[in-house]
Amino acid sequence: MKLVLKNGYVFDPINGIDGEKMDIFIEDGRIVEEVKGEAEVIDCSGMVVMPGGVEIHSHIAGGKVNTARLMRPEDHLRNVSPRTAITRSVCGYSTPSTFLTGYAYSKLGYTTAFTAALPPLMARHTHEELHDIPMLDKGALTVMGNNWLVMRYLSEGRIEHACAYVAWLLRATKGYAIKAVNPGGSEAWGWGRDVRSLSDRVPHFDITPREIISGLMEINERLSLPHSLHLHPNNLGRVGNVSTTLETLELTREVKPSRERQVLQLTHAQFHSYGGDSWRNFSSAAESIAEAVNSSDRLVLDMGQVVFGDTTTMTADGPMEYYLSSLTGLKWANKDIELETAPGVTPFVYSEKSPVSGVQWAIGLELALLVREPMKVMLTTDHPNGAPFFTYPKIIGWLMSARSRERVLNSLHPQAQRNTVLGSLDREYTFQEICWVTRAAQAKSLGLENKGHLGAGADADVAVYPVNPEETDPSREYEKVERAFSATAYTVKAGEVVVRNGEVVRVVSGRTLYVDARVDGELEREVLADVDYYFKRFYSVNLANYPVQEVYLTSPQAVKVDAGVR
Amino acid sequence: MLEPVSQPECGLVAEVVSCDVFAGRSRKEIEELEVYAGNRRRKLGDFFSVSGSAADSPEETRIVIAGSVERTKWIGRGMSAGEIVVEGSTGMYTGAWMKGGRIVVKGSVDSFAGMMMDGGELVVQGDAGDYLGCAYRGEWRGMRGGSIVVHGNAGSEAGHCLSGGRVTVKGRAESFAGVRMHSGLLVLGSAERRVGAQMTGGSIVVLAETELLPSFELIERVTSPEIEGVRFEGVFEVYAGDLAERNAKGRVYVKVE
Secondary structure, eight states, X not given: OEEEEEEEEEEEGGGTEEEEEEEEEEETTEEESOOOSOOEEEEOTTSEEEEOEEEEEEOOSSHHHHHHHHHOGGGGGTXXXXXXXXXXXXXXXXXXXXXXXXXXXXXXXXXXXEEEEEOGGGHHHHHHHHHTOOSSEEEEEEEOTTOHHHHHHHHTTOHHHHXXXXXXXXXXXXXXXXXXXXXXXXXXXXXXXXXXXXXXXXXXSSOOHHHHHHHHXXXXXHHTOSSOEEEEOTTTTOTTTHHHHHHHHHGGGGOOOSXXXXXXXXXXXXXXXXXXXXXXXXXXXXXXXXXXXXXXSSEEEEOOOOOSEEEEEEESBHXXXXXXXXXXXXXOEEOOBTTTBBOEEEEEEEOTTOHHHHHHHHHHHHHHXXXXXXXXXXXXXTTTTXXXXXXXXXXXXXXXXXXXXXXXXXXSOHHHHHTOOGGGOOOOOOHHHHHIIIIIHHHHHHTOTTSSOOSTTSBOOEEEESOOTTTOOTTTOHHHHHHHHHSOSEEEETTEEEEETTEEOOOOOOOEEEEEEEOOHHHHHHHHHHHHHHHHHTOSSOGGGSSOOGXXXXXXXXXXXXXXXX | OEEEOOOOSSOEEOTTOSHHHHTTOOHHHHXXXXXXXXXXXXEGGGTEEEOSOOOSSGGGOEEEEOSOBTTEEOTTTTOOSSEEEESSOBOTTTTTTOOSSEEEESSOBOTTTTTTOOSSEEEESSOBOSSTTOOOTTOSSOOXXXXXXXXXXXXTTTTTTXXXXXXXXXXXXXXTTTTTOOEEEEEEEEEOSOTTTXXXXXXXXXXXXXXXXXXXXXXXXXXXXXXXXXXXXXXXEEEEEOTTSTTOOEEEEEEOO
């Protein structure tokens, strides 16, 4: 299968190509230098050509996603669409069905997506859901920040055992990276409590959030995993949480990266950049977070942008979701994941009239505009927590146009205008920078060598957007840009055209990536004896039923890492 | 005029029976409108014999269903203007998401009548099933406007999550009328237990004595009060609640004399 994408304006920042008119050659699912002989030619004249989008943090599969679907039948009234000859019937907005998730991402030009939180005990279910998401290559971030064995090994100073356990857990859950959510806090929630600072002690474990975070970063680098630690810090959504976040970012100074990448991804940074000391003087602290990222080569962040409207919040941060539902009085669900984590779910409405929502909206954009290097920023909404991913084109419009931001800012509560700096920022993203924050930075951060760029050997995942960068002024014509990014002219997945003019024309299944990290066999045997004991003593399932076999994954692709941990 | 010819074994999904849809369509086009009998796609003309002609605008359109259609669901869904008169009874979801106009049912309506209504008028001369004027499943923001009047009795959870507008049941309402209501007015001839459970705002008027939950507190006794712009004759005990909810500002007026 050969394909030529002819004469488009190509944006490929990893390879230093910035809007050059050129052809992209594809053969057997890969980008190649050129193709010989018969090939399908697609005319991309006057259009933007980018690598396929890479989603790094989106709640698209897992126990709480399904809980949210059960909890929000009213959300299923949105995006209702009957089946076609090739696509399934779909529905949902903040809790879209698996099929819609795949189709909709593909229409936005995305070809890869990582689900933000995979609790190990829910791994089989999560992979079954990922199996049902078409169009995308997928991966999952395994949640470990409140895991009993991780906390025990770390508190006992047995770092090699912790490494061996983490490596085994990644393989058992077919996960791609280490995710930590409110480290120590979700465990404390099992006792009706939370942790509010890095120095609080986790009930019944001789450990603090600080030690868990530092420990997980050290494990990550000892194992030399492709991605860094992916961290949802403590105190999400709390007024004045910036001090906790900055203290957390400081911990990266002590960690030596094992690869050319950051040692920490601060995820949905917007929710962790709050100043003030009460909801009345709630303010943006984006400047100090951006400064921390600017002055470090070990940090990246994703935005966690808020877009006004009705959505569903879901995280493995049980105490936070309870706190939020007690503020709104709306329905709430809690899931207990035994020795591992405790997610919660509750709907939320971000209102333009609310000073708090207004500040939240501004913070995400401030972070993206204040962090100087676009390779350190990733566009996310923490789908669906800040907003469903359907809103990405709107966010691209805001990033590219100060005018479009100003329009929204002027309609907000005066307090939101006063307590943010967004109005003073005139930076406007270029197409190249958009390419960084929607795919290239993600691929770098995740250590995906074949994604996020269009060099020879890369996966032939390409998005072609119907907008002419030479004839369009995004600053003024932001609506046109938004339209272009809402529906690709072509999405190419593994060398096949899957979307044409915003319509899915071919349904493909994609692959599932996971990390297979190996450690010394003797060490692993010792760890498995402990695992066995924990299962017999505490878990409600049998150890034999716990690890997920490859058969549960669509086209599994193991990323092998010889961790060298002895 | 729609004359029912037959009704399917299972429900007939007929949201096309609406003045908005009929307006400007010929008799033939109306017969061709798509309905679902279970999961089978059929034509409206398979179940109704159509006569007369539709006006050009929904406002001037009047639909008469000359008989009982208890298995026909979604009549008048989302209708914005015009009038539907049903000579008999209708199935579930009559007048759901209605925005304007008027639906008169001379018989009874099944459950979920007037669900998520935004405006307009639904008059039922017989009884209503459960969830009269309710919110959609899972939704906490219910009916926002318009008016529902039921001359007979209503089932459970009438006015569920009511967020505006007016629901009147002249007869008796079963349990949990006004459950989780936020605003608006719910008037009940009489009511079974647990009126206004979890209500946070709005007013419920019960024109006969009823047993309230212990989370309602008697605050005063008033004579011929005006409630949400309507005057009620007689002596009423006023209860505040549901105090089990945060910041609850609901009122239940119970007629005692």
